Amino acid sequence: MIRRLFVLCCGGERTQRALLDPWDTRASDPLEIPYYCYLLEHQDALVMVDCGPSPELVGGPDGALGAQSSLSEPLLSPGDDVATRISQVGFSAAEVTHVVLTHLHYDHCGGLGLLPGAEVHLQAAERAFAGDPPSYQAAAYLPGDWAGVEPPRWREATGEVDVLGDGSIVAFPTPGHTPGHQSVQVDLAGETVILLGDAAYHPGAMAERRLPGYLWSPDALVGSWKQIEARRDRHGAHLLFSHFPPTEELVIAPEAWHP
Template structure:
């Protein structure tokens, strides 16, 4: 078994929103992170998600309109995905692989920064992003996708071992969107499953509760159950992207897991 060398959780902007958006039956307000993750492997540098549009750190209303104020966006220049990659000593051109967990606007804002990279997305995701169901259309910013039309996109409707050594495995976990992906990262010290938006809160994982705006509730619950099984079989820690408890428990860049 081979391993990835290092994993960073890039520091994150936050939204404050109604918890009922994140999980059926939840109440009250929750402040959630929106991180991206950088993984160093001997054969490449992998970015899992790209957070918000970098320019929104300076002028969130210009980029996201009233949504920025409505969701209480907190976002600094230091948290821009490009600035954080550079702060860790890399150039943007060093990123060889970009994995889009899905294409909602809080994950797709920096896609345009990496035209040289190979992109991975779940099967059916790009078409859905450009022509979403009305109930979830507000979660997409189509300008983020349009900017990448000429990029090298690979659509996967299955699990994919990125480097062929079991260290970075793209997991097909549809339901939140048609092409939702998670990521298994094996390090020497521990294994992580990065969830994207396959699940949003710890309670939703343990109790198998979907999000109200999932594109397919049945598939969403099936994928949540799959994460729980993989947690056991891969001896992995599940890192739920938007869960504030996970964000408080685990360490963030410049700290790295090895």
């Protein structure tokens, strides 16, 4: 079982509303979104789900994002790196035993270099896609983010995975945003939480089947939404979104999140 879940905010970016909802009447307006990742405290493990952007972007020069800079303006300050965020809740980045990546976009895996002791779990389809991405997604993959992960640390799955073997953290494929995207179901002291990553940006848009402007496959995404809703209904689960702006219910670290 997971004792505590911390929502770590690793900065954010200014982007366009159209990426999240092309039918928004203000689609061309800028929108500021956070980068959330999650620290899970288990009795025998310390697990990150995603790990924010690279420390080279935090405090780096303008344009460090390369071609993605035309869509995304990083809003990052010193201390927004995942190692600092982990230290602020009483752990050290070196203690992290597992990283479960929803996918390999720069804002989800750039902190890998700060977590040298962790196994890295992801879907095999995501690593394959990231190795040769199509032009419309290429800018969001920065190969340097995962270049330092030696082969023995990779754990590539094809399908659902029980990460710790006790049912407390279950990663399951939710393709659509990318072909190898996965979401993560967490058993938190009798409450179930589903960490969506970028499987959906906004609860209302998901409920109304309003597709985002940035995606790989609309059909796959809607199929993933149905799967997520089935799990949510079966377990009474809470859904947490990687980029949904803070709400009153969302507790950001250093306090632990609670349902």
